[in-house]
Amino acid sequence: MKSLHLSLFFISMSKMDMSPGGDMPSMPNGTNDMQCCMMQMSFYWGKEATVLFRGWPGNSFGMYILAIIFVFFLTMAVEVLSNQPLIKPGTSPLVGGLMQAFVQFFRISFVYMVMLAVMSFNGGIFIAAVAGHTLGFFIAKFRALALVNKEEDKGSSSVRNNV
Structure with a gap:
């Protein structure tokens, strides 16, 4: 039967x-x-999307904006976690390895969540993900450059004081 x-x-x-x-x-x-x-298999525009969970954001424009903001900050976090040195010199290898593994767990979880969100094929979600990655990368590199410049200024001021 x-x-x-x-x-x-x-x-x-x-x-x-x-x-x-x-x-x-x-x-x-x-x-x-x-x-x-x-599943939608081409990019589309509109608030009627399913991002990460069934029924979210639904048909509400406010929830759609919240989904866009969520994806934006999630991608910023991915970039900041990917581009920041986490271990200071002199840290124990065990503690340093555990810290890196802990951060890697969250970073890769965020990466997969962003991938699934972008697979909704919603144009707004896609733009939010790209913009979040871009701004997160800028923030991470800006901070790294500021730290390098700060270290160079420390070294050059001590040389000036000794001369």
Whole structure:
């Protein structure tokens, strides 16, 4: 009986009109069971998106803006965690390794969350991710350059004092 049901299902599916760009046709029993499981496969604009969790942000414009802000700050965190030195000289290898592993756990979790968010194919989410990566990279490199310049100023001022 089960195999008969499955074969009837596949026969009815093969007879459905699957024209490109069209809506998903109804199932033989009149429901759109497969439509709930289909994923958008091209970029689109609009607040009707599913980002990370089913039903989020939903159809609310405020929740869509919150999703964009969330993805923006998540990608900034990825870049800052990826580009910052975490271990100071003289740190124990065990403590340093544990700190790096802890940060790596969060960084890679954030990276996968951003990847899944961008796979929503929503244009606003994509732009937020790219902008967050860009600003996060800028902040990380700005801080690194400021630290290098600070160290150079310390070294040059001590040379001036000794002369």
